[in-house]
Structure formats: C-alpha cells, structure tokens
Amino acid sequence: xxxxxxxxxxxxxxxxxxxxxxxxxxxxxxxxxxxxxxxxxxxxxxxxxxxxxxxxxxxxxxxxxxxxxxxxxxxxxxxxxxxxxxxxxxxxxxxxxxxxxxxxxxxxxxxxxxxxxxxxxxxxxxxxxxxxxxxxxxxxxxxxxxxxxxxxxxxxxxxxxxxxxxxxxxxxxxxxxxxxxxxxxxxxxxxxxxxxxxxxxxxxxxxxxxxxxxxxxxxxxxxxxxxxxxxxxxxxxxxxxxxxxxx
Amino acid sequence: xxxxxxxxxxxxxxxxxxxxxxxxxxxxxxxxxxxxxxxxxxxxxxxxxxxxxxxxxxxxxxxxxxxxxxxxxxxxxxxxxxxxxxxxxxxxxxxxxxxxxxxxxxxxxxxxxxxxxxxxxxxxxxxxxxxxxxxxxxxxxxxxxxxxxxxxxxxxxxxxxxxxxxxxxxxxxxxxxxxxxxxxxxxxxxxxxxxxxxxxxxxxxxxxxxxxxxxxxxxxxxxxxxxxxxxxxxxxxxxxxxxxxxxxxxxxxxxxxxxxxxxxxxxxxxxxxxxxxxxxxxxxxxxxxxxxxxxxxxxxxxxxxxxxxxxxxxxxxxxxxxxxxxxxxxxxxxxxxxxxxxxxxxxxxxxxxxxxxxxxxxxxxxxxxxxxxxxxxxxxxxxxxxxxxxxxxxxxxxxxxxxxxxxxxxxxxxxxxxxxxxxxxxxxxxxxxxxxxxxxxxxxxxxxxxxxxxxxxxxxxxxxxxxxxxxxxxxxxxxxxxxxxxxxxxx
Numbered sequence: 001x002x003x004x005x006x007x008x009x010x011x012x013x014x015x016x017x018x019x020x021x022x023x024x025x026x027x028x029x030x031x032x033x034x035x036x037x038x039x040x041x042x043x044x045x046x047x048x049x050x051x052x053x054x055x056x057x058x059x060x061x062x063x064x065x066x067x068x069x070x071x072x073x074x075x076x077x078x079x080x081x082x083x084x085x086x087x088x089x090x091x092x093x094x095x096x097x098x099x100x101x102x103x104x105x106x107x108x109x110x111x112x113x114x115x116x117x118x119x120x121x122x123x124x125x126x127x128x129x130x131x132x133x134x135x136x137x138x139x140x141x142x143x144x145x146x147x148x149x150x151x152x153x154x155x156x157x158x159x160x161x162x163x164x165x166x167x168x169x170x171x172x173x174x175x176x177x178x179x180x181x182x183x184x185x186x187x188x189x190x191x192x193x194x195x196x197x198x199x200x201x202x203x204x205x206x207x208x209x210x211x212x213x214x215x216x217x218x219x220x221x222x223x224x225x226x227x228x229x230x231x232x233x234x235x236x237x238x239x240x241x242x243x244x245x246x247x
Numbered sequence: 248x249x250x251x252x253x254x255x256x257x258x259x260x261x262x263x264x265x266x267x268x269x270x271x272x273x274x275x276x277x278x279x280x281x282x283x284x285x286x287x288x289x290x291x292x293x294x295x296x297x298x299x300x301x302x303x304x305x306x307x308x309x310x311x312x313x314x315x316x317x318x319x320x321x322x323x324x325x326x327x328x329x330x331x332x333x334x335x336x337x338x339x340x341x342x343x344x345x346x347x348x349x350x351x352x353x354x355x356x357x358x359x360x361x362x363x364x365x366x367x368x369x370x371x372x373x374x375x376x377x378x379x380x381x382x383x384x385x386x387x388x389x390x391x392x393x394x395x396x397x398x399x400x401x402x403x404x405x406x407x408x409x410x411x412x413x414x415x416x417x418x419x420x421x422x423x424x425x426x427x428x429x430x431x432x433x434x435x436x437x438x439x440x441x442x443x444x445x446x447x448x449x450x451x452x453x454x455x456x457x458x459x460x461x462x463x464x465x466x467x468x469x470x471x472x473x474x475x476x477x478x479x480x481x482x483x484x485x486x487x488x489x490x491x492x493x494x495x496x497x498x499x500x501x502x503x504x505x506x507x508x509x510x511x512x513x514x515x516x517x518x519x520x521x522x523x524x525x526x527x528x529x530x531x532x533x534x535x536x537x538x539x540x541x542x543x544x545x546x547x548x549x550x551x552x553x554x555x556x557x558x559x560x561x562x563x564x565x566x567x568x569x570x571x572x573x574x575x576x577x578x579x580x581x582x583x584x585x586x587x588x589x590x591x592x593x594x595x596x597x598x599x600x601x602x603x604x605x606x607x608x609x610x611x612x613x614x615x616x617x618x619x620x621x622x623x624x625x626x627x628x629x630x631x632x633x634x635x636x637x638x639x640x641x642x643x644x645x646x647x648x649x650x651x652x653x654x655x656x657x658x659x660x661x662x663x664x665x666x667x668x669x670x671x672x673x674x675x676x677x678x679x680x681x682x683x684x685x686x687x688x689x690x691x692x693x694x695x696x697x698x699x700x701x702x703x704x705x706x707x708x709x710x711x712x713x714x715x716x717x718x719x720x721x722x723x724x725x726x727x728x729x730x731x732x733x734x735x736x737x738x
Contacts, residue, residue: 149369216419223414226370234365235393
C-alpha cells in the first residue's frame with residue numbers, strides 16, 4: 001500500500017497520459033450489427049484528483065462553489081469541500097474529485113489542452129484487465145466490476161489504488177464513476193425494458209451466455225449515465241481527460 | 248300484554264328512524280355518490296402517506312375520501328444480515344427489504360417523491376404495478392444518487408400490488424431487495440380485522456452457498472440459472488421467528504398482505520396448521536375460501552384472511568418445501584390464548600415410530616460386492632473415516648443439521664462448535680443410534696424436537712461422528728467402532 005501511495009503521488013504530479021491503441025469493439029447497444037471503430041487516443045492514467053482540481057478552481061474562480069452558476073452545477077457541487085478553496089480536513093489531495101458537473105469537467109479538460117473521453121473511448125479502454133485488451137468474457141473481470149458496484153463506498157480511497165490495466169490506465173473500475181463527453185447520447189430510457197430502439201438491450205440481458213453476463217456490468221454504467229444531467233454533481237462521479245494524437 | 252305491545256313498537260320506531268336517516272343520507276351526502284369510472288373520483292385535501300417497515304402496515308383507510316397522497320421514499324444501498332454470520336449489500340426502498348408498505352384507496356392521486364441517497368452508487372427507479380401508465384412509473388422515475396424525482400398517478404383499481412426497481416439490469420435490482428407492496432383499498436376500505444401484517448418472499452443469489460459466512464456478493468450466473476441460495480420472507484433468514492414472530496391472540500381475525508418479489512421463483516404459500524379462510528386470489532377482487540396453499544406468482548401478491556383457533560406456533564412456508572427448511576423460507580405466527588380441545592387436542596401420546604429408520608436404504612449386495620466391502624472393512628485412518636463420514640452426513644444428516652452443521656434456528660440444533668456435542672461423545676453415539684426427544688440446550692439456545700434413530704452400522708456411526716467432530720470448529724474426537732459397539736451393547 002505504501003508503494004502504491006507513493007506511485008500515485010508521482011502520477012498525480014505529472015498527470016501522465018498513456019496511449020490506447022486503435023481497434024474495434026462491439027458496444028452493448030446494437031451488439032448484433034454494429035462494430036465501433038475507436039481511433040488511437042491518449043488517456044489520463046488516473047482520474048483527476050481533489051488536489052489538481054483545487055489548483056484549477058483557485059485559478060478559475062467562476063468554478064468555485066460559491067460562484068458557480070446553477071445551470072452548470074447543482075446544489076451538490078463540491079458539497080464535500082470545506083469552502084471555495086479548501087478541502088475538508090480529512091480529505092486527501094490524492095482522492096479523485098467527485099461532486100463535479102459535466103460542464104466543469106469539460107472545462108477542466110479544455111484548460112489542460114485536453115477533452116473528455118467519448119463513451120466509446122472510455123468503454124474501449126475499460127474492457128481491459130491487467131493482461132488483455134478485451135477481458136469482457138472473463139468471469140473474474142465481470143465479477144470484479146459487479147462486486148465494486150455492490151460495495152459501499154470506501155471513504156478517502158486514493159487514485160491509483162485499483163489495478164493497472166493492459167493500457168497502463170488505473171481505476172477505470174473500482175474507484176468512482178466517470179463522466180464522458182457524450183454521456184447522454186446513448187439513452188437507456190429509464191424504462192429499460194421497453195420496446196422501440198432499446199428493445200435489444202433488455203432482451204439480450206434476459207438471455208443466457210457469457211456475452212450477456214458481461215453486459216450486466218455495462219448495463220449499470222449506461223443506466224447510471226442515463227440518470228444524470230450535465231449540471232448534476234454526484235458523490236461517486238469523477239472524471240479524467242483524454243486527448244487526440246497529433247499526426 | 249303491555250309488554251308485548253312495546254316490543255312490537257320499538258322495532259317499528261327504529262325502522263322509521265332508519266329510513267329517515269337513509270333517505271337524508273341519499274339527499275345530502277355527496278360522498279355516497281357512485282362513479283362509473285374510478286378516474287372520475289375527485290380528490291380533496293392533501294396528506295402525507297404513512298409508510299411502514301415490514302412486518303407492519305399503515306392504518307387502514309377506513310371511510311376517508313380520496314386525497315392527494317404524498318409518498319416520500321428514499322432509496323438506500325446498505326449492508327445487512329442475510330442470515331446468522333452472513334451479510335449482504337442490499338439495495339432498498341426505505342431502508343428495509345421489502346420496502347416500505349404504501350396504503351392508498353381507490354381514487355387517490357399519488358405524488359411520488361423518489362429520492363436516491365447521495366452515498367448510493369447506482370441509478371434507480373420504481374415500477375409500481377398499481378400504476379396505469381407506461382412502465383408503471385419507471386419511465387418517469389430514473390434518479391441519480393443525490394437527486395430526487397417526482398411523478399404522480401391516480402390509483403384506479405383496488406387490490407394489492409408489487410412495486411420494484413426497473414433499472415437495468417432489472418433482475419439484479421430486484422434480486423438485491425428493491426421491491427415492496429402498495430395496497431389500493433376499495434371505497435370504504437377493507438373489512439376491519441384485529442391484526443394485519445406485511446410479508447414478502449424473495450430469492451437471493453450469493454457467491455457462496457447457503458450459510459457460507461461473511462459478506463456475500465451477488466452471483467449473476469446463479470441468478471440467470473434461477474438457482475437461489477436463499478429463499479426468504481422479509482429479506483433475511485429468521486426475520487419472523489423467535490422474538491420477532493408475528494404475535495396474535497387465539498380468536499383474532501388476521502389479515503396477511505403477502506407479496507412475492509421473485510425475481511425467479513413462484514411461491515406455494517402455506518401456513519402449517521391453518522386453513523386460510525379467505526384468499527384474495529392474486530391480490531385482486533376474486534375471493535376464494537378455505538384454501539390450504541395459494542400460489543403467488545413472482546411479481547404478484549395475495550391478501551389472506553384467517554382466524555387462528557388453537558394456541559401455538561404456526562409456520563408460514565413456501566411449500567416447495569426444501570426452500571423452507573434448507574433455504575430460509577420460514578416464518579412464525581405465534582398465537583397465544585386458551586386451549587380449545589374441540590379444535591385441537593394436542594399430543595395424546597408421544598413416542599418415536601421407526602418402521603424402517605431414517606437412513607438411506609440400499610439394495611442387498613451381490614457376493615462379489617460383499618467381498619469388496621469386507622475388504623474395505625480394514626482399519627481406516629482418521630482421514631479415511633472423515634472422508635467416508637462426510638458422505639454419510641451428506642445423505643443422512645444434512646437435511647436438518649445443514650451443510651455446515653449450522654442447524655436451523657429454533658428447529659434443529661447446530662453441530663458446529665456445539666457445546667452439547669463436544670461435551671460427550673458417548674452421548675452423541677447414543678443419540679445417533681437411538682434417537683432423541685425432549686428439550687436440550689445447545690450453545691445457550693433451547694431446542695425441543697425429535698431426532699429419529701438412524702439405522703446405521705457401527706462403522707457408519709463411527710465415521711459420520713468422526714467427520715462431525717473434525718469439522719466446523721469441533722474438538723477433533725475420533726470415534727471408533729469399538730466405542731460405538733460399547734454403547735450399543737449397553738442397553
């Protein structure tokens with residue numbers, strides 16, 4: 001643990017990015033027909049920390065909690081902070097920042113010369129376990145994710161405290177949910193069993209087989225994404241940034 | 248003569264008075280107005296709905312008019328006890344499994360406030376089977392952690408309805424405890440009774456097997472296979488036994504609101520030792536009488552009315568009976584009161600009847616096989632005895648004493664870390680050989696049931712007891728055939 005903590009301090013300072021190489025994957029939606037191409041991109045190895053975010057709001061007072069406009073962030077915005085420029089005493093610099101809206105996450109990344117990852121990029125990078133780029137058919141991978149979804153939140157868990165995946169990315173599973181640029185473009189309607197465009201979603205969930213088991217975990221992410229709006233700030237929702245590769 | 252005259256006059260006066268009241272009622276009281284369509288029932292005033300945790304239900308609606316009813320419900324993801332030593336991460340409506348009971352009347356307009364606690368991890372929603380509308384409310388109610396969603400509907404059909412979370416993956420949300428009951432009473436309310444209770448069955452799928460200790464995660468493969476480890480009433484094993492048994496008095500009228508959440512199993516709901524006087528089939532308007540066992544579909548409910556006539560403990564079970572004795576689907580109604588010999592005389596004589604014994608019976612062996620088995624009769628090592636004993640335990644003892652020797656609380660004593668067992672090996676041999684009746688105290692708890700004598704050979708008894716003594720934290724005694732022989736000869 002000591003080693004991990006030190007390692008994550010180092011990462012937090014550099015905010016390293018890592019290359020996720022291009023490929024194809026079949027997302028949960030349209031799994032029978034559509035394969036999605038994901039171009040190579042860079043992704044932060046860890047989620048944005050409270051420490052980094054504190055620096056950001058100090059430089060950008062409009063994103064301090066007393067200044068922020070409600071259309072960009074609701075009442076929960078940074079609700080676990082002491083005040084505009086101080087964390088709670090028990091909070092650590094290296095915890096992932098949460099209770100942040102999509103708007104501020106987007107602006108944060110922009111200020112770093114980066115952007116939020118798309119759903120496809122995020123899901124593509126998150127298919128990997130420690131050793132393989134697509135571990136979705138492994139039972140251990142799915143059980144790990146489901147176990148996390150079920151576990152109560154561990155307070156003050158630090159970035160880099162979960163596993164490093166095939167691409168060198170930490171914490172995609174097991175720490176916090178993360179914003180994506182187009183989080184609401186794939187709607188699982190709140191009535192997830194209904195017909196129309198989403199018919200396949202539910203039917204596939206009801207069928208038997210490994211591909212369906214793997215969807216269980218993904219379903220929960222999509223349902224979560226569908227439940228939030230851009231100005232929502234959720235206790236267990238943070239973000240990380242991505243970047244295009246220059247030619 | 249005078250007296251007789253008076254007697255005749257009194258009823259007549261009452262009749263006249265009664266007619267007058269009846270007439271004036273027709274003219275003046277708007278509440279008696281009948282509506283062809285319950286959609287047209289007007290509401291007046293606003294009130295906050297009383298919500299209760301199982302096994303309790305809110306106050307009956309009585310004669311009240313239809314109202315705007317505010318329902319305030321908070322979703323909580325919280326750890327709880329699934330069984331002794333087994334914990335589970337429940338997802339709940341209102342902090343309990345099943346969720347809070349909602350009581351309404353036909354024509355009520357429900358304004359539903361669904362709140363997702365900020366510490367929760369997941370998005371949730373609610374589908375109430377009492378709703379006439381897309382998704383039963385699910386379409387309107389998806390809510391992120393730390394947020395609240397408000398939607399409204401009018402209840403049109405009287406009956407008892409299930410509600411549950413319908414966020415993907417739906418089955419998992421239900422399997423983790425997100426369900427409850429909403430009652431829609433007819434105008435004027437259900438007939439008054441002395442006691443009402445809220446009972447709901449659900450199945451649980453855990454990574455470990457039944458009784459495996461610690462925090463048990465949800466097992467999705469078992470769920471898809473519809474192979475639950477636990478089938479329980481009100482969210483956990485033993486929710487209504489011992490001090491928590493439903494308390495009633497002999498002669499009281501009792502109404503049970505019983506739901507079945509599934510997600511997979513259909514319940515053959517039965518009360519051991521009682522006949523259900525009335526059953527509102529599937530929670531609807533059809534009433535069946537004198538029912539022994541009623542079927543409650545997954546995602547369905549039923550209203551049961553009964554009167555208990557003799558004092559004692561009555562077990563509510565899913566009569567798919569292994570679920571009751573091996574998976575937890577067992578609850579107790581404890582009826583106190585005077586004995587009524589006309590109804591039930593109780594035990595007239597007590598003894599053990601053992602025409603064939605409880606052990607597994609076998610076909611006679613051929614000569615070949617006999618030779619083989621006599622070869623096996625060589626002296627066994629302790630490890631071999633444990634191995635053989637384990638098989639005997641699995642076929643003979645496991646049904647009552649359970650796979651990990653934990654027993655069934657209130658019914659069958661534990662063998663695991665049992666002070667009673669560890670105190671005296673010869674007594675244990677005697678009990679296996681000759682059976683046991685009457686009260687014993689094991690690990691501080693009293694048990695009063697019958698263990699039948701087991702028709703096992705000396706060798707089998709030695710092996711199975713050696714297995715038991717060398718499992719689950721017991722003292723490691725090795726029981727020999729010699730010891731068993733001595734006990735057998737003693738009598």
